[in-house]
Amino acid sequence: MLATAGTRDASAPMRERVSAEEWAARVELAALYRMVHHFGMTDLIANHITMRVPGEPDHILINAYGLMYDEVxxxxxxxxTLDGDVVLRPDVDLGLNIxxxxIHGAIHQARPDLHxxxxxxxxxxxxxxGMKCGxxxxxxxxxxxxxRIGYHDYEGAAFNLxxxxRFVASLGSGNLMILRNHGLIACGQSCAEAFIGxxxxxMACKMQVAALAGGIDNALMMPPEALENTRRILIDHPEIGAGTLQWRALLRRMERIDPSWKE
Known part of the structure; x- marks a missing residue:
């Protein structure tokens, strides 16, 4: 289950071992982990959030397997690397989950537009x-x-390279995917875009579960014209999909709660 953790690096603080651009990316990604924890979208130590290293398209940042999201x-x-080889190991006695x-390496490799x-x-x-209706x-x-939401049928735990x-084909040209009987994927060009996704x-899934509590025959579907009008907003106002304003507000909230993610 665990990948090889690699050789321990020098004892210098991580901030001194990476570029200023990579450090800024690390701070932003750590904040994203804290946000996902804050909104209750975690599963103990499972799951991952990855970010492409600025200037290093074949390298990504990822959590150590064993930390809760509020410890990142x-x-x-x-x-x-995109194949799981360790380039730089943090000072933790934990490895990686394959x-x-x-999952993430496949998407980063196939979609250079997604970071x-x-x-x-x-x-x-x-x-x-787990609903047939999606x-x-x-x-x-x-x-x-x-x-442009994709769907990927469950093939078992994602250990098979x-x-x-098939992951990439299921995602297609969109940024969101539902893994059947498994969970959700959201991607973006930035932490802000991925988080708002x-x-x-x-939230759409929560609302659907609530709406279908009385049975699917009692659920009120949005008329096609209203659905199209709402989606048109995203085309006419791309900043809504970018999540920039929400991201700034969330950073302020994370700062108030516990600023240790920046360390």
């Missing part, structure tokens, strides 16, 4: 992933998802 900091992130680079990938196992997200237009949050091509998808 800029310093304790691993830097690895599923991180099977951040989030994977979750939330109750609502996994619940909808995500339904029963809420405005669902309507704000641009319609051969599944990578997973947040809206998670």
């Amino acid at each position: 900091t800029a310093s304790n992130l691993y830097k690895i 599923t991180g680079y099977v 951040v990938v989030i994977h979750t196992h939330s109750a609502a997200g996994t619940g909808v992933s 995500l339904l237009p029963v809420s405005q949050h669902a309507a704000l998802i641009d319609g 051969d599944e990578r091509e 997973i947040y809206r998808l998670e």
Whole structure:
């Protein structure tokens, strides 16, 4: 289950071992881990969020396997290749979970436009992933998802590198994917875009679970014209999908709660 942890690096602080650009990326990614924890989208030590290292397209940052998301900091992130080889190891006695680079490495490799990938196992997200109907237009949050959501059938725990091509094919040209009987994927060009994607998808799943509590025949679907009008907003106002304002507000909240993610 665990990948080789690699050779321990020099004892200098992580901030002194990386470029200023990489350190800034580490701080931003650590904040994203804290946000996903804050909004209850975690599954103990499972799952991953990855970010491409600035200027190093074949390297990504990822969490050590064994830390809770609210323990992730800029310093304790691993830097690895897309195939899981350790480039820079943090000063922690923890390794890597292979599923991180099977799923995430595949997406980063195939989609150079995407720099951040989030994977979750939330109750609502996994619940909808187990529904034959998939995500339904029963809420405005669902309507704000641009319609290019992918679906990937469950093949077992993601340990098989051969599944990578099928992951990428299922994602297609979109940024969101539902892993059947498994969970959710959200990607973006930035932490802000990836977070607003997973947040809206998670909220849409929660609202769908609530709406279907009375049975699917009692659920009110959004009219096609209303759905199209809402999605048109994302085309006419791309800043809504970028999540920039929300990201700034969330950083302020994380700062108030516990600024240790920046260490």
